[in-house]
Amino acid sequence: xxxxxxxxxxxxxxxxxxxxxxxxxxxxxxxxxxxxxxxxxxxxxxxxxxxxxxxxxxxxxxxxxxxxxxxxxxxxxxxxxxxxxxxxxxxxxxxxxxxxxxxxxx
Amino acid sequence: xxxxxxxxxxxxxxxxxxxxxxxxxxxxxxxxxxxxxxxxxxxxxxxxxxxxxxxxxxxxxxxxxxxxxxxxxxxxxxxxxxxxxxxxxxxxxxxxxxxxxxxxxxxxxxxxxx
Numbered sequence: 001x002x003x004x005x006x007x008x009x010x011x012x013x014x015x016x017x018x019x020x021x022x023x024x025x026x027x028x029x030x031x032x033x034x035x036x037x038x039x040x041x042x043x044x045x046x047x048x049x050x051x052x053x054x055x056x057x058x059x060x061x062x063x064x065x066x067x068x069x070x071x072x073x074x075x076x077x078x079x080x081x082x083x084x085x086x087x088x089x090x091x092x093x094x095x096x097x098x099x100x101x102x103x104x105x106x
Numbered sequence: 107x108x109x110x111x112x113x114x115x116x117x118x119x120x121x122x123x124x125x126x127x128x129x130x131x132x133x134x135x136x137x138x139x140x141x142x143x144x145x146x147x148x149x150x151x152x153x154x155x156x157x158x159x160x161x162x163x164x165x166x167x168x169x170x171x172x173x174x175x176x177x178x179x180x181x182x183x184x185x186x187x188x189x190x191x192x193x194x195x196x197x198x199x200x201x202x203x204x205x206x207x208x209x210x211x212x213x214x215x216x217x218x219x220x
Contacts, residue, residue: 033208041144041197041214045107048208086149094140094201094209096150 002027004089006097013077013104021072021100023087031090032063034072036083037099043086046072077104108134110202112212119190119219127185127215129200135180136202140209141173144197156183190219 003026013019023032034046047054047061049070054061058077063070074081084099109132119125129139138157142150154175156162162175172194174186183202187194195218203209 030206031209035211041199041216043199043211043214045208045210088150088209090209093152093155094203095152096142098149 001093002029002089002091002095004087004095004097006085006087006100008100009098010101011103013102015077015079015104015106017077017104018073018075019077019102021074021085021087021102023070023072023089023097025068025070025089027091028065028068029089029091031094032070033088033094034061034070035086035088036081037086038083046085074102077102079104079106107208108132108202108210110136110200110210110212112200112215114215115213116216117218119217121191121219122189124186124188125190125217127187127198127200127217129183129185129202129212131181131202131210134202134204136183137180137205138203139177139183140201140203141175141183141185142199142201144199144214146197150199153185187217190217192219195219 005024035043049063051065058075060073086099088094088096111130141153154162154164156177177183199214200212201209
């Protein structure tokens with residue numbers, strides 16, 4: 001099956017800063033999603049983005065399918081953005097990376 | 107987005123008993139449902155994939171007799187942890203999807219076996 005690598009594993013930001021999270025895939029995928037896991041464990045869907053670029057408020061994501069990576073951009077970070085961000089790719093079954101733990105300090 | 111409801115949110119059971127977790131897609135018909143397990147501070151590990159009306163496909167290393175999965179309809183899948191032991195304590199999350207589209211996740215179930 002595919003391997004999903006996320007970087008960085010941990011990220012500490014000052015409120016207001018911008019950040020980029022990266023996700024690399026070992027093989028091509030036909031589905032790619034980004035999630036935010038809240039403190040209660042709920043996975044919040046951020047983007048469904050097999051290719052191209054999407055934006056939703058302060059968040060945007062870009063997937064370059066031919067090069068097997070995806071980026072999640074967070075601009076003007078807020079303390080409420082803290083948590084774990086996962087990307088997951090699929091050739092059939094959705095496989096998760098290990099996540100990036102983001103801490104935004106006031 | 108679509109809504110997936112998982113029940114219960116948490117459960118405490120005695121060692122040796124069985125626990126059933128339900129996963130329902132509330133506003134769409136899910137061709138496929140997935141079950142994941144997550145240990146503290148770790149990622150989600152896929153346990154099994156289930157399609158309506160057929161047997162679940164288990165990932166390597168997951169005991170199919172321990173974790174019984176039933177996908178009786180296009181909106182309901184259940185995971186039964188049989189003869190639970192403390193090492194089965196974990197966070198279990200289901201997801202539902204239509205083939206080739208976005209997956210949506212339930213709230214998760216925190217299982218504690220005492």
